[in-house]
Amino acid sequence: MKFNLDDSGGRNAFTGYAQGCVFVNGARHATNMIVMPERILPWSAAGFEQLTPEDFEALARLPLEVVLLGTGSRLRFPHPRLTQPLAAARIGLEVMDLHAACRTYNILMAESRKVAAALLFD
Secondary structure (H helix, E strand, O other): OEOOOOOOOOOOOEEEEEOOEEEEOOEEEOOOEEEEOOEEEEOOOOOHHHOOHHHHHHHHOOOOOEEEEEOOOOOOOOOHHHHHHHHHOOOEEEEEOHHHHHHHHHHHHHOOOOEEEEEOOO
């Protein structure tokens, strides 16, 4: 699916997605990653089944209000003990499939929220 965003103001925005990849500002990405308005970071999380508290500690160290966890092609919820670092840092967490995370990120980014999409590819 291709998105049309009126004006991202030079910030990172999802411009589309397809099976196994997403497009940020037109560039294709297909590895686990953290997308924030001002930067894109690799995410060392090995996959949903291998998530650890350390994966979320990395997110908790970022200046964020909310993390959108994109769990791949289907919605899966991590155990709360894994996401405890975000709660301790007072960072909200929303869990959704990867495509919903992309769409929601664009909305929150356009509202100038401190948001990150933490994406896991299947």
